[in-house]
């Protein structure tokens with residue numbers, strides 16, 4: 001969180017201009033039109049003052065009634081046109097541009113989150129920052145445009161009033177300005193307290209959002225109904241609300257005091273002060289009716305304009321505190337990224353080598369992988385299998401290969417070159433991966449297989465991939481075939497598939513991806529034995545001529561690999577072909593025999 005210190009005006013302006021320049025890049029008309037319309041609508045009130053002055057002077061000089069009526073008619077028409085333009089802008093143009101701007105700004109924030117290291121999602125500070133940035137993206141950019149356009153137009157119109165009023169009676173201008181300036185100090189304190197309150201509530205609001213999301217999302221629905229876990233969620237929610245209330249109570253009294261003082265000074269004092277001054281002055285030297293009218297109307301308008309201007313100047317400063325959160329997020333640089341001279345990934349992957357690789361997850365000093373040295377010869381042994389007990393580090397091993405994390409020590413080489421040297425996007429694309437915790441998106445079956453836009457030319461690829469994973473027949477029976485929406489989140493005609501069927505869709509992704517190496521982390525955990533056999537046949541078929549790394553607890557499947565590595569507590573303790581490891585009669589042989597016995601007794 002930022003230090004809650006008001007920034008100096010110079011830095012505040014710099015922060016606001018940073019956001020304004022982003023807004024200008026994303027949607028130039030929104031910025032230009034807002035400033036133009038705002039300036040026009042403020043100048044209208046000054047123009048109105050000039051018309052009143054002309055009319056009052058005309059009446060004093062007994063000018064022809066027709067002439068005065070004509071002035072009123074022409075100016076009313078001008079005002080009507082201006083109000084019309086303003087109305088169209090506020091009710092239509094502005095709303096549309098706001099959506100465009102918010103959409104583009106959000107895409108920018110999503111892109112940034114997408115770029116961030118996967119470890120960031122396990123980092124509460126990053127998550128808080130992301131939440132703040134996402135919240136800022138929705139409103140702050142619009143607020144900044146409004147604030148800056150209010151300040152620019154406010155300065156122009158205040159200068160017009162000041163010049164006009166000072167030529168009549170400069171002292172009344174001073175009377176009006178003094179309380180307005182005094183209230184600006186209150187306003188500043190008020191905004192700062194408001195900022196502190198919002199920031200202190202960020203993590204509590206995040207907890208509330210987590211509970212809301214959990215109750216709403218389908219994937220938690222079963223557990224929520226079967227276990228009394230909701231009471232724990234309720235506790236989290238209640239605690240968050242209680243903390244928010246505590247914070248409100250902490251800040252509400254000083255905020256009330258400042259608000260009351262501000263209302264009093266800004267609202268009533270300028271008018272009362274001006275009246276007293278004018279009564280006092282008129283006793284000594286009676287003023288002309290036109291000067292009095294212009295002064296009275298002008299003083300009120302100037303006081304209002306100054307109040308708005310000062311409010312916006314304060315907003316500019318407090319906005320800069322929020323902007324810093326957004327700026328910090330947008331400037332976040334991921335640690336896993338392309339090197340300056342990233343090289344293309346070779347077409348044929350010959351080997352993947354771990355050289356003295358150790359790894360601990362961020363914010364943890366517990367090593368998950370210990371000094372691993374191995375070379376997967378993808379050209380010699382096409383199919384490699386990693387086996388081991390739960391938590392031994394198999395998935396972590398794969399995550400490092402995919403560069404979702406970088407090793408804490410040592411390096412991983414692909415065809416003898418450190419994987420950090422390769423173009424990251426291309427590198428990850430070289431692997432067709434299915435994780436055990438795959439997700440099905442609320443999109444069509446075709447999009448879920450291709451994991452990109454399902455262009456009509458790709459229909460065959462989708463069907464072939466679905467066929468290999470044994471789910472094509474089922475998908476073809478659905479109302480819209482491969483274009484059927486999976487899940488009913490957005491489409492009542494969407495299809496909800498079973499766990500095993502969903503897993504087949506996820507496996508089809510690997511068949512559709514034109515990747516060099518397949519990585520399968522428990523690809524068949526939800527499948528029935530017959531489907532599992534078929535899937536393994538297909539996987540073996542597809543990985544022919546490519547490489548494949550399988551993680552599975554089904555030893556019968558691991559047996560199909562050319563080379564098997566046994567992982568125990570983050571170390572590779574046995575390696576060899578199935579026959580070699582059985583003959584070695586170590587842990588692998590033990591695990592295999594126990595599972596085989598299980599199967600036999602089941603049969």
Ligand SMILES: Nc1ncnc2c1ncn2[C@@H]1O[C@H](COP(=O)(O)OP(=O)(O)OP(=O)(O)O)[C@@H](O)[C@H]1O
Nearest residue numbers: 122361364368388389390391392393394395396397
């Ligand atoms: N994101 C994470 N942050 C911190 N620790 C993690 C994270 N993911 C996994 N771990 C820890 O790393 C260890 C290895 O986990 P990993 O998922 O690699 O095991 P695994 O062999 O694939 O297990 P399983 O067979 O159950 O899938 C575990 O002790 C786990 O608690």
